[in-house]
Amino acid sequence: MLEKLKTSLINSPVIKRGEYNYFIHPISDGVPSIDPHMVEEIAEYILQITDIKKVDTILTIEAMGIPVANALSLKTGIPLTIVRKRPYFLEGEVELSQSTGYSKGALYINGLKRGDRVIIVDDVISTGGTLIALVKALKTMGVEILDVISVIGRGTGYLQLNEVGVEPKILVTIDVSEKGVEIKNVFGNE
C-alpha cells in the first residue's frame, strides 16, 4: 500500500529552513522529478477513501497540491479549482492569510460559490496553518467540504482542523528530524 510514496519518503533529504526541519520530496516540492507512477498510486488510493461522485470540484492549493489534485481531476472528469497565491481582483474573490512553519503569505479563492461541494487535496499538512485558514474561509463562503485529504502529514497541526469539525485523511504520517524522515502511520492502518 502506497509503497512508492513510503520508500521515497524514507529517502528524503532534510534541510533547515530557520528552525524548521524541512524534508524535500517530489510530491511536496517537485524536486527531484515526480514519478508519474507514484502520483497514480496516490490518486488511486484517494479514490478508494473518498466518495468522489458527490464532488463538484477538487480544490487544491498552489503549488504542490496541484500534481495529485490534477491526477484526480483527469481520472474522474471532475473540475479542478486552485487556490492561488496571487490576486485576480475578480468579483467574489476571497483573500485569506496563510502561515506555515517557514513562511507567511496570502491566498486567494476564486471560482467557488455557496453550496458547492468540494474535497480539499493538498500535499502536506504540518502546522495546519494553511488548511485551517482555508477551511474557515470556505465555511464562511458556504462551501460544503466533503473531505480534506493530505498526502503527507507531519506533527500535530492536523488537530487544529478537528477544532473546526474536520478530520483530515492523511495518507502517510511521518516524523521529520535532522536525522531524516521516519514513517509513523498509513491511513487505514490505524
Ligand SMILES: O=P(O)(O)OC[C@H]1O[C@H](OP(=O)(O)OP(=O)(O)O)[C@H](O)[C@@H]1O
Ligand atoms: O500545515 P502547514 O504548516 O500550513 O504547511 C503545509 C503547506 O505548506 C506547503 O505549501 P507552501 O506554502 O510551502 O507552498 P508550495 O506548495 O508552493 O511548496 C504545502 O503545500 C501546504 O500547503
Ligand code: HPA
Ligand atoms: O517539510 C516540508 N517539506 C515540504 N513541504 C512542506 N510543507 C510543509 N512542511 C513541508
